[in-house]
Amino acid sequence: MEPSLSNRIKSLSTSQTIAMAERAAELKAEGIDVISLSLGEPDYDTPGYIVEAAKKAMDNKFFKYPPIVGYKDLRQAIVNKLKRDNNLDYDIDQIVVSTGSKQSIFNAAMVLVSPGEEVLLPAPYWVSYFEITKLVGGVPVPIKTTIENDFKITPEQLEAAITPKTKLMIFNTPSNPSGSVYSKEELEALGEVLKKHPQVYVISDEIYEYINFTGGFASFAEIEEIKDRIITINGVSKAFAMTGWRVGYMAAHPTIAKACAKIQSQVTSGANSIAQKATIAALDGGKEKIQYMIDGFDERRQLVYKLLKDIPGFKVNMPTGAFYFFPDVSELFGKTFNGTKINNATELSMYLLEEAKVATVTGEAFGNPECLRFSYATSQEELKKAFARVKKALAF
Ligand code: PLP
Numbered sequence: 130m131e132p133s134l135s136n137r138i139k140s141l142s143t144s145q146t147i148a149m150a151e152r153a154a155e156l157k158a159e160g161i162d163v164i165s166l167s168l169g170e171p172d173y174d175t176p177g178y179i180v181e182a183a184k185k186a187m188d189n190k191f192f193k194y195p196p197i198v199g200y201k202d203l204r205q206a207i208v209n210k211l212k213r214d215n216n217l218d219y220d221i222d223q224i225v226v227s228t229g230s231k232q233s234i235f236n237a238a239m240v241l242v243s244p245g246e247e248v249l250l251p252a253p254y255w256v257s258y259f260e261i262t263k264l265v266g267g268v269p270v271p272i273k274t275t276i277e278n279d280f281k282i283t284p285e286q287l288e289a290a291i292t293p294k295t296k297l298m299i300f301n302t303p304s305n306p307s308g309s310v311y312s313k314e315e316l317e318a319l320g321e322v323l324k325k326h327p328q329v330y331v332i333s334d335e336i337y338e339y340i341n342f343t344g345g346f347a348s349f350a351e352i353e354e355i356k357d358r359i360i361t362i363n364g365v366s367k368a369f370a371m372t373g374w375r376v377g378y379m380a381a382h383p384t385i386a387k388a389c390a391k392i393q394s395q396v397t398s399g400a401n402s403i404a405q406k407a408t409i410a411a412l413d414g415g416k417e418k419i420q421y422m423i424d425g426f427d428e429r430r431q432l433v434y435k436l437l438k439d440i441p442g443f444k445v446n447m448p449t450g451a452f453y454f455f456p457d458v459s460e461l462f463g464k465t466f467n468g469t470k471i472n473n474a475t476e477l478s479m480y481l482l483e484e485a486k487v488a489t490v491t492g493e494a495f496g497n498p499e500c501l502r503f504s505y506a507t508s509q510e511e512l513k514k515a516f517a518r519v520k521k522a523l524a525f
């Protein structure tokens with residue numbers, strides 16, 4: 130007999146980014162040369178100075194349960210980072226370290242949203258925001274953007290989306306999947322709307338902060354009047370190529386931080402001790418030490434922009450952050466390639482996997498079904514090969 134699962138889990142979707150990666154892995158296992166442009170993971174190794182810090186933590190026997198909210202020296206390093214990079218003042222008791230920023234986002238949504246409350250999700254949104262909202266009993270309310278406005282919401286759209294039931298907005302800059310980065314002026318304009326609605330909180334996911342080609346970065350919590358309602362999320366996965374180490378963090382009002390610590394005390398007992406110590410080295414080293422990775426992403430960005438522009442039917446903008454392109458491919462819907470009719474982005478994504486052996490992610494997963502996401506966190510050689518195959522598969 131099939132085990133009987135809860136309604137909560139039945140309503141949850143498996144991440145489509147993972148579903149596509151699994152299908153790509155199956156093809157690879159059959160010996161087929163699949164190029165994966167579907168995962169949000171740097172292809173670089175974690176830098177040596179961070180690995181050394183982890184080894185030292187092991188030599189110093191950091192083997193016991195760490196504090197629920199994270200080691201004090203790590204939380205101090207986070208306070209220092211937020212001051213140094215973002216000019217944000219936080220006390221150490223406003224910081225909670227978690228098992229990846231994904232858990233920080235989940236914790237924050239869990240402590241803020243009551244069942245039936247609405248959660249605004251500027252679309253395209255990162256897939257997990259939608260599912261986390263459902264898991265905590267919230268009602269996802271996408272705010273649709275398009276490539277024409279660089280996938281950014283306007284203050285008018287935000288104002289129109291807020292209702293008496295709105296509790297939270299989950300915001301992301303630089304954005305996965307669009308690569309858009311909001312300027313300080315754009316955030317301030319959204320902040321003006323939020324000032325009028327004191328019941329609305331914002332999770333500001335800034336995990337791609339360093340992978341940003343605009344020359345500057347504005348953090349939502351810089352808007353002093355609403356800072357107490359902003360939960361700043363960041364982590365080391367993307368910038369420091371530390372996806373497997375699983376360390377993320379939040380900075381928030383002490384009441385919110387304490388509530389998140391309560392959840393964590395019952396669920397995980399805090400992040401891995403060795404990874405926490407390694408994270409101190411990462412944060413203290415700052416952006417300068419990993420600039421070579423950002424430069425590498427930028428070179429690939431320039432390359433992929435040219436390659437994508439060259440594919441008929443793809444409407445492309447130049448992303449200014451993260452490591453994704455999110456072209457509008459709707460012009461191809463209704464067309465037939467090699468006997469396969471493409472009706473939507475999901476079918477196009479599947480067609481490119483089967484025909485070009487290139488794994489992508491359908492925009493449907495991010496709330497923009499007219500788009501397709503390509504991750505460029507792979508070598509230039511692989512990128513050239515992948516886009517040559519895509520172009521061939523879509524030749525008229
Ligand atoms: N936020 C965004 C927008 C992401 O793309 C990701 C990872 O793909 C995360 C958060 C999660 O990162 P972490 O590894 O810190 O859990």
